Amino acid sequence: MINKIGVLTSGGDAPGMNAAIRGVTRYAIQKGLTVEGIIRGYEGLLSHETRPLGRRDVGAIIHRGGTMLRTARCLEFKEKETQKKAAAYLRELEIDALVVIGGDGSMRGAQALSRWGIPTITIPGTIDNDMMGTQYTLGFDTAVNTVLESVNKIRDTAFSHDRVAVIEVMGREAGFIALNAGMASGAEAVLVPEHPVDLAALCRHLEESHRMKKLSSIVIVAEGAAKGADVVDYIKEHTYLSPNLTVLGYVQRGGAPSAYDAIMAGRFAQKAVDxxxxxxxxxxxxxxxxxxxATPYSEAEALRYPIDENLLSLVHLLGR
Known part of the structure; x- marks a missing residue:
């Protein structure tokens, strides 16, 4: 029987994490449970940093980026002895189950704790949108909109100076942000880690577009596909075009969650507690x-959702 739950955020922060903390806390309290917040993720379990969470403790956070519980990457949590100590501390706190909000690494930590007898459930929170067992992760929609806003501003300058704007975005293993932002912004080309990068083909694509009277272009590069600086150097060396580079970096992780992310945080929280x-x-x-x-970890491993190949083709067709 579940009487008390813990909640933590782990790994990279993502917009919507605070909304999920709020949802888990308030919905659990409504269902008669008590809630304990673990500070700084799995590291907090090892350093014994926790605090009780009530309704007012999670007030006015739904619109805030980051995570009120803080987050950290804890490499030592991969060790079985460390996991055993964390499980023992959860039992000491009389926590009956743990809600983990984070990405793939966070879920692996939750799986490890479950093997030590701690019931866990993971709410997917990562801007990369690349977790198993779900087609959508908290923070992704906000990140795409953040990139879109930046690209629209950069396009103004690219148009004014007849340039190729190369924009590097996050996405080490998956190109969801690059692809969706590219489609929404009307980018001429998108480079994603799911496909080998052919810079010669990219140059031909850009030159063909410019022969069709296009005076400026946007190229969005996922960091896992290529370094934006390398793309710029190649275009300079092999074409007559004038490229420049913008690396968006951590701006993609910050800011208030979009309406969709905030709504999904509440829905995911409800499903987790139920x-x-x-x-x-x-x-x-x-x-x-x-x-x-809610999909068991063992089954979720077989559920990986790739990028939309049709959408990738459409970006390049419409970008000419």
Whole structure:
């Protein structure tokens, strides 16, 4: 029987994490549970940094970026002895189940704790949108809109000076941000880590567009596909075009969550708490075919959702 739950955020921060903390806390309290917040993720379990969370403790955070519980990357949590100590501390606090908000690494930590007898459930929170068991992760929509706003401003300068604007965005393993921002902004080209980068083909594409009277171009590069600086250097060396580089960096992680991210945070929180109360443990909450579901970790590993190849082709077709 679940009487008390813990909640933590881990790994890279993402817009919507605070909204998820608020949702978990208030919904759990409404269901008669008590809630303990763990500070700085798994590191906080090892350093014993926790605080009780009530309704007022999570007030006025739904619109804030980052995470009120802080976050950290804890490499030592990969060690079994460390996991055992964390599980023992959760039992000492009389926490019956743990809600983890974060990405793939955070979920692996939750899986480890479940093997030590701690019921866990993961809410996906990462701007990269690349977690197993879900087609959507908290923070992704906000990150895409942040990139879109920046690209629209950069395009003004690119147009004014007849330039090729190369914009490097986050996405080490997946190109979701680059692809969706590219489609929404009307980019001429998008480079994603899912495909080998052919810079010669990119140059031909840009030159063909410019022969069709296009005076400026936008190229969005996911960091895992290529370094933006290398792309700029190659274009300079092999074409007559004038490229420049903007690296957006951590601006993509910050800021208030979009309406969609804030709404999904509440829906994911509700599903997480309801699942625990129903005795459905050791799962990842996710959005699959527009339904919020809880999928066991063992099954979620087979559910990886790739980028939309048709959308990638469409970006380049419409960008000429």
């Amino acid at each position: 699942s625990l109360l129903a005795g459905t443990y050791n799962c990842v909450v996710g959005l699959i075919d527009n339904r919020v579901v």
